[in-house]
Amino acid sequence: MFNNPFIKQLFNSFLDLAPILAVVLVFQVLIIRQPIPDVGSLIAGTLFVILGLTLFVQGLEQSLFPIGEAMAHAFARKGSLFWLLTFAFCLGFGTTVAEPALIAIAQEASSIAAKAGVIGQSDEAKNSYALGLRITVALSVGFAILVGVLRIIRGWPLYYLIIGGYCGVIIMTPFAPPEIIGIAYDSGGVTTSTITVPLVTALGVGLATAIKGRNPMVDGFGLIAFASLTPMVFVMAYGMLR
Amino acid sequence: MIAWISQFALALLSTCRDILPIAAIIIGFQLLVIRKPLAHPKKMLTGFVYVLLGIAFFLKGLEMALFPLGKLMAAQLTTPEFLGINPGEQNVSWQAYYWVYVFAASIGFATTLAEPSLLAVAWKAEQISGGAIRAWGLRIAVSIGVAFGIALGAYRIVTGTELYYYIVAGYIVVLIQTLFAPKLIIGLAYDSGGVTTSTVTVPLVTALGLGLASTVPGRNPLLDGFGLIAFASLFPIIAVLGYAQIAQWLSKGGLSSKP
Numbered sequence: 001m002f003n004n005p006f007i008k009q010l011f012n013s014f015l016d017l018a019p020i021l022a023v024v025l026v027f028q029v030l031i032i033r034q035p036i037p038d039v040g041s042l043i044a045g046t047l048f049v050i051l052g053l054t055l056f057v058q059g060l061e062q063s064l065f066p067i068g069e070a071m072a073h074a075f076a077r078k079g080s081l082f083w084l085l086t087f088a089f090c091l092g093f094g095t096t097v098a099e100p101a102l103i104a105i106a107q108e109a110s111s112i113a114a115k116a117g118v119i120g121q122s123d124e125a126k127n128s129y130a131l132g133l134r135i136t137v138a139l140s141v142g143f144a145i146l147v148g149v150l151r152i153i154r155g156w157p158l159y160y161l162i163i164g165g166y167c168g169v170i171i172m173t174p175f176a177p178p179e180i181i182g183i184a185y186d187s188g189g190v191t192t193s194t195i196t197v198p199l200v201t202a203l204g205v206g207l208a209t210a211i212k213g214r215n216p217m218v219d220g221f222g223l224i225a226f227a228s229l230t231p232m233v234f235v236m237a238y239g240m241l242r
Numbered sequence: 243m244i245a246w247i248s249q250f251a252l253a254l255l256s257t258c259r260d261i262l263p264i265a266a267i268i269i270g271f272q273l274l275v276i277r278k279p280l281a282h283p284k285k286m287l288t289g290f291v292y293v294l295l296g297i298a299f300f301l302k303g304l305e306m307a308l309f310p311l312g313k314l315m316a317a318q319l320t321t322p323e324f325l326g327i328n329p330g331e332q333n334v335s336w337q338a339y340y341w342v343y344v345f346a347a348s349i350g351f352a353t354t355l356a357e358p359s360l361l362a363v364a365w366k367a368e369q370i371s372g373g374a375i376r377a378w379g380l381r382i383a384v385s386i387g388v389a390f391g392i393a394l395g396a397y398r399i400v401t402g403t404e405l406y407y408y409i410v411a412g413y414i415v416v417l418i419q420t421l422f423a424p425k426l427i428i429g430l431a432y433d434s435g436g437v438t439t440s441t442v443t444v445p446l447v448t449a450l451g452l453g454l455a456s457t458v459p460g461r462n463p464l465l466d467g468f469g470l471i472a473f474a475s476l477f478p479i480i481a482v483l484g485y486a487q488i489a490q491w492l493s494k495g496g497l498s499s500k501p
Contacts, residue, residue, distance in 0.1 A: 074276045205370060
């Protein structure tokens with residue numbers, strides 16, 4: 001009974017990965033024409049990825065989606081706006097501040113800033129710049145989830161927020177220091193990790209289902225979009241204020 | 243074998259550390275604010291362990307197999323020998339890099355299809371829309387968007403044009419599309435921009451960007467290497483909105499009464 005769906009999911013995971021393998025093999029064999037180094041670990045690694053994806057999907061169905069939805073329903077029943085918004089902010093801030101991709105980007109950004117002469121050359125100055133950047137991005141994501149949840153409750157149209165945010169980005173870009181722009185644009189994309197996305201999606205959809213007069217399709221999505229938009233604005237502001 | 247197991251344990255440990263804040267927030271709010279026991283705690287816990295193990299295996303596997311190879315390929319494709327140009331030459335036309343664009347597009351397409359976050363969102367969308375939005379259709383639309391975005395981003399690095407112009411132009415297209423696209427799809431389309439770039443895509447794409455920026459004459463890897471991820475999160479929005487518009491336009495003939 002356990003075997004059947006698991007094996008089916010294993011096969012699905014293999015199908016998901018097949019295109020990557022095809023691209024890598026075709027380019028390596030036909031175009032670059034170099035032997036593939038270390039075939040053994042390539043095969044072992046691919047099996048790991050397939051197993052990992054299968055377990056992830058299993059866990060998603062069993063735990064992350066139900067947790068997100070259960071909490072959304074519990075908050076909707078409780079009816080306390082303050083606690084819901086606090087939760088939204090904590091979720092955004094907490095998941096982002098420890099995000100490995102963000103830590104990597106913040107370090108890279110601090111060395112760029114040091115080369116450009118914006119901050120001192122010492123490690124101390126670089127570390128404080130990188131930490132400041134991480135806190136800025138985490139604050140912006142917490143703020144985004146908070147506003148996004150408020151939007152679902154109040155039923156504001158999503159595109160007002162998004163268009164407003166984009167206008168902010170467009171207006172700020174000419175005034176921001178050039179070395180921060182690429183990082184600011186990229187930091188929007190890296191903030192949403194593999195665990196955050198299912199939780200936040202389930203939260204949004206669950207809230208939109210629980211609140212009367214909201215359509216989960218129209219109102220439930222959009223939290224992640226806003227969470228990838230605000231970091232651009234906040235990081236550019238950080239670059240301007242430094 | 244032992245080294246291998248300890249490496250895996252390290253990966254597992256770092257995954258645990260990454261999700262510690264999330265677990266703390268959920269448990270804290272559950273205990274202090276909601277004050278109701280979770281339904282099926284055992285099932286939830288095993289599910290959470292599955293997620294943990296899954297991500298650890300996934301990352302370890304990527305580290306062993308795809309990342310080294312992907313980075314190597316990005317480096318090989320951008321060497322002057324492969325491109326058949328003189329290393330000292332300053333004015334290389336952008337067409338010389340055509341394999342880079344093809345590679346950028348295909349790797350963007352393939353990695354997006356395997357992205358676990360996108361899988362989660364696409365699945366949820368299919369569930370909520372009652373099957374009107376197909377998970378596979380959405381994933382393919384997003385992947386096409388990423389493929390186009392990364393290829394264009396590679397072209398931008400080669401030509402050295404301003405990132406700003408592309409992004410602003412892209413946003414304007416998104417704004418115009420938003421006005422005409424079916425209301426149902428808008429939230430989902432915006433979200434699919436953010437979810438495309440996580441575990442799989444970011445390291446490979448960053449390697450490609452840095453490889454290109456360090457070999458193309460006149461580019462600074464620190465300044466020009468960034469920005470590919472921004473492309474990869476902008477074009478899926480356009481692709482998904484376009485997908486919905488085309489679907490609506492095609493169905494208009496017979497089903498114009500549908501809201």
